[in-house]
Amino acid sequence: MTNSKVTRRSALAWLGAGASIPVLTACGGNEARAQQNFRVSYSEAEWRRRLTRMEFRVLREAATERPFSSPLDNESRRGTFHCQGCGNRLFSSAHKFDSGTGWPSFWQPIDSGAVGYSTDYHLGYARTEEHCADCGGHLGHRFNDGPRPTGHRHCINGVALEFRPA
Numbered sequence: 001m002t003n004s005k006v007t008r009r010s011a012l013a014w015l016g017a018g019a020s021i022p023v024l025t026a027c028g029g030n031e032a033r034a035q036q037n038f039r040v041s042y043s044e045a046e047w048r049r050r051l052t053r054m055e056f057r058v059l060r061e062a063a064t065e066r067p068f069s070s071p072l073d074n075e076s077r078r079g080t081f082h083c084q085g086c087g088n089r090l091f092s093s094a095h096k097f098d099s100g101t102g103w104p105s106f107w108q109p110i111d112s113g114a115v116g117y118s119t120d121y122h123l124g125y126a127r128t129e130e131h132c133a134d135c136g137g138h139l140g141h142r143f144n145d146g147p148r149p150t151g152h153r154h155c156i157n158g159v160a161l162e163f164r165p166a
């Protein structure tokens, strides 16, 4: 009993020490992002009114949907994927691939100005966070284990997207 308590406290202390620098860095990143002026901007109350609960959690609070939960993961028709928050064109079916992760995946955005990036440390290490360039809504993350020609894997929450068939 005593031993397990001590062990747990040590583990927490160790986690706390290890996490302190990334957490500070992440806060800095969020501040920098909040100071950006996005073309589309609403109050939190207005975003809540415009979005479903899950859309709000992902787009405005950077939550992640459960893998294989989005019908867009298997969407294979030709068309474009738009931001669920503001309608901005984000991805094309021409750049979509099946990554097997359970999230809609693309090897590039529809154009270089469609999305923006920041760095997040939510899992304790740096990841490239990806958001809509027009409204700042969180989309997912970009990884470097994607297919040619970019080698990128844009791992996107389907709930953040609206598919419009061609």
Ligand SMILES: [Zn+2]
Pocket (backbone or CB within 6 Å): 083, 084, 085, 086, 087, 088, 132, 133, 134, 135, 136, 137
């Ligand atoms: Zn948007």
